[in-house]
Amino acid sequence: MAIDASAEIVTPPSRRRRRGTAKVNLGLISVPLLWLIVFFLIPVVLVALYSVGVLTLISYDKYLSLELWRYFLHSDTYLGGPLGRGLFWKSLKMSFGVSITCVILAYPVAYMLALVAGRRRYTLLLVIITPFLTSYLLRVLAWRVLLNPQGVIEAVLRNGGLVADGSQISWLYNSTFAVYLVLAYSWVPFVALPIFVSLESLDLQMLEASSDLGASRVQTFRKVTLPMSMPGVIAAFVFVFIPTIGEYVTPQIVGGKAGYLFGNVIQSSFSSSFDWQLGSAMSVFMLAAVAILLAIFGRYLNMRSVTE
């Protein structure tokens, strides 16, 4: 095919026009940039300063010290070595498990909505999401009604003879399982959204081509649909992983003594323990850990190669 080279030549924009474009870009980016600086960067710096005692609640109490960092980093209770029994690793494992579970549960829902439901997809999406527009706290409290020893689930099991009178299912409530269950429930519909968007934007001709070339439906899913929806899956995973690693409300309500997580210690340090320095050190550590993990995920999953 002959190419008309002259058609490729684009007249460079004039200097004035370039300057105008730069101004527009600066204007567009300045508001979100300012927002990030004021509400993210500066608070993070402040928290970091609290963690080393440069800032303290009571001004006369100022001192620069890494003592709390040393205490925290050497604590078997909170860290306990790489992948040890420390609370941070417990939170990390919980968050990872919840994120994976949510993605696995949400994918079929998003798939059905995007590729099977047809014109009713948005109506069904709304139906799925509607219950989750109610207060997060109310939904977690509702689980407490279901899971507690006098709750619906144990009552049904007891009436069915599956649980003996006088005994309790110890893992159902005030347990790690309860936290896991409620967190997964809470996040599934929101996880479905990015996967839905990713699947909905699939080029259906690719699926048809796969079929025309003799691939089975499973092969088409494995070789075409899943890889092409990976950006949505990764976004969904991160969407759950980041907020759940610092979660403290759900463990407080349904976790009991076993559900205590890293976020609870941070919350406690900033409230009843009145120990802002330790809480700040833990917060900065968690922020750094999450950033490193996300960088590793990003590199390992090689998002660009998936999308291209």
Place this chain on the structure above:
Amino acid sequence: MGQLDAVLGNPATRRTFLKGTGVLAASGILAACRKNVDESGAAAAPTGSIGPIEDEPGVLHAHEWAGYDAKWLYQDYLDAGYPQPKFSFLVNTEGALAKTAAGFDWDVTHPESGYIQDYLNMGALQPWDTSLMPNFKHLNPVIEASGQIDGKQYEIGLDWGYSAPLIRTDHLDATLDSYSYLFTDDAAGHISWFDTPWILQMAAIAQGMDPGHSFEMTDTELEDMKNYTIEKGQKNLYNIWVNYQDMWDDVQTGNVWATYAWPDAYVALKDKVDVAYIRPSGGTLAWVEGLVLRSDTENYHHAHAFADAWSAATVGTRLISSWGYGHANLEVDLSKIDPDVVKVFGLDDPEKNLSEPQSYLDRYQANRNAYNRAWNEVKASL
């Protein structure tokens, strides 16, 4: 409703955690650009001379517990014609301290006596002139002593209570006169603690430590109590409660047989299930709360009138009989209070019953951070 209240808070609720989160987040930023607190940390004197009440703005700002804006608590103040105070609410004293450090203004607030020194260190307080309060002479001197520092009355102690075991007598033998109910293997799986480092002190007292010394344990003693509490908690604990209504529910349903409780739990539950409130005769820990006065208040006389109204015997009678909290006024009408409650509170002789060695009132702990860190480690290890 009870479960919703458990999180959202309700009248007279304290020490709930959820509502405080936003406040603390804001305080963190504000604290970095604080104002209005004494940088030196010295106790501040009243700013300027104290003028007549007519010169004061008049609308008192009370930073109070949720529910403590009920008019009957300061009815005499309103009846005297003073304007309705403006209320803001605190979730816990630590949060109130943080807000104060960040420059939040109030005329009076309502901390536990153990935190007066912290406010004083900020330079946020001035002493009360008790001669301006006719009801002060009726207040329990033992309680008022807990509000004094260097001979000055920085807090008018008003409401108080014990922190002690409440047990289900249909499951546990009530003859054990000790904090050991909170750790005993006899109640394995049915023990509930409140989220407080006082549990470490209770463990120490249960093992024979002098209750007074439990406020100033050495690092080794604290480490021992931490390990003991972790061991007993892993084995016997049902949960750690944050909201008292959750605990009431758990006691009522039989999930919990022994719990850390204030006397209000006994008042609420005694007619519903078989319970006993155990005040260990070897020494019971007790808390006191009251009003403190801001160092730079412009409502000096109004604040005194407000505190005096709170101090009235009628308030005390109602506070004890309806909310199950103690009150410092010694003139409360005992005939209007359930005899059972009189016994539990020791109201027949409150001065003696709140004095050592019967009771050990909350106090400032210079080593508080060590207690809190040990307690956080306990919770993280269960």
